[in-house]
Amino acid sequence: MTQSESGSMAMERRTQARIDLHIPVELALPGQDAPVRAVTRDLSWGGALLHLTEPLPNDLETLILSLPWRRGKSIRAQAQLLRARPHEGGYLAAVRFISLSPRSQSRLERLLKMLHASDSTTGAGGKNALFRELEVTVSDTEELRQKLLQILEGRYTVTVFESYQVGQSISLSITGTFDLPSIRLRARVSDVRKSEVKGFDWAELYTLSLQFEHPSNTIRTFVDLVLNRLSDTEDESSTFSHLEGAPDWLRSVAAATVRSGASTRSAEAAGGDETRSCLESEFPEAIARLVAGWGNVADFDMVFRSLVLSRNDQQNAWSREAWEELEMLQSVHDRAYGVSANRRSLLKGGRL
Structure with missing residues (x-):
């Protein structure tokens, strides 16, 4: 494990809640037909600490971890091995999640949220958040389209007022005003740089580079779906053209009504795979x-x-x-x- 990986893991321990959870899991290793069995010691948004009876291969880089879900289903995550060491007659292995399908991500969030309140390992100072969320608001179709094209390339850059840590796994929400669709993806910070923007000399700004922790084919399918939806979405100016010159409070009420309707339609389209249990x-x-x-x-x-x-x-x-x-x-x-x-x-x- 490199020094940067070690720093990333330490950072996640401070900023993400680690839930003390001992459940059996299965690991699928490259080139091996039979799964390797392990038991979690803790679980978080970013990864897990595992206990094994046998050592993992020295050259192992990635694996597939399967957590049990209800009725025989599972939460599957591609994970990167960060470190492993002998411990109490067995071995401890720290893994970081690097790719989950939207369904597995939703199940993981639901499991973490249901267990978070019951965990007592965070001490008297209060519990860490399950994950850090970055919300970006777009105001028109073209702005959203440009962001989607960036995401399609597997990366995204954004300037923010707060610093993030390289290697930090976050939830990225891109929220559209009026009837524009909203997007929520799992992402990891790959680079952080201080920025200077004219007119914002009074604030510390940072430009983040993000990479996504979903399979590339899933991201492509998702982006194509949203782009197709955009082609059927009216431009904000035409939607509210009849309110031009109206008081601000009236335009706000109209916008809130449209957003509420769009949220309802999105929830209906999403079906039962909601983050909230x-x-x-x-x-x-x-x-x-x-x-x-x-x-x-x-x-x-x-x-x-x-x-x-x-x-x-x-x-x-x-x-x-x-x-x-x-x-x-x-x-x-x-x-x-x-x-x-x-x-x-x-x-x-x-x-x-």
């Missing part, structure tokens, strides 16, 4: 109760039973998606902390 959206009180019992096998079992049984006879019972998320959380807790004696004896280890 069903439990967070529909049953926040359930999340709070599960967090209170997290880490204690008996307490978690009692809370879980209470939640499930209390809604069985109600009209607002768990939706299918909420139930799947509950099962996933129970499965993660079982793997991390074990199954309660009550469930082992009465249910023989089955799901409640």
Whole structure:
């Protein structure tokens, strides 16, 4: 591992929450048919720390990591091996995620958000954010098109008021005003330079160079889709031409109405693969109760039973998606902390 890689890893430990999580994962190594089994020690937006019983090949650079998801599905990430060393009769390996499909990225975010509140390893000073988000606003179709063409080349440059660290993995949101589409991608900072812009002498500015952590064919398909949509989108000036000369408050209300409609259409088009989980959206009180019992096998079992049984006879019972998320959380807790004696004896280890 180079010195720059070491610095990058240390930076991510300070700025991204690392969730203490012990679950079995599989590693697919180049040239090997059989997967290598490992157990996570912690998990974050940027990567994971793994414990293995056998050493990884000395010349290994990248691998595919598969985290368990609900109903036999998985979260798959291409990862770069940063370092490995002997530890307690086995080996510790730090990996950095370098490419995820949009679906796996969405699942990873949902898992991290559901587990973040229950993690107690960040200390009394408060929890680190799961990830850092950079939001860029575009005001017209041509500006968005130029940014999309940059993204299509696998890179993007932007000037910001805050410094970022080289190697930092972030979420990039490009938000269009009025009815322009919005874009959200996973990116890594490849370069940071101080900038000077006329009229902004009073501020420290930085130009970031970003590279994207999604498969190139996925980015191309996505950009082509948005570009095609732009061809059917009216220009902002024509959309609001009838409001020319109107008071600012009236134009603001009109713009907000259009944005709200566009957001609704985008959510409908996206289907069920939202970053925000069903439990967070529909049953926040359930999340709070599960967090209170997290880490204690008996307490978690009692809370879980209470939640499930209390809604069985109600009209607002768990939706299918909420139930799947509950099962996933129970499965993660079982793997991390074990199954309660009550469930082992009465249910023989089955799901409640």
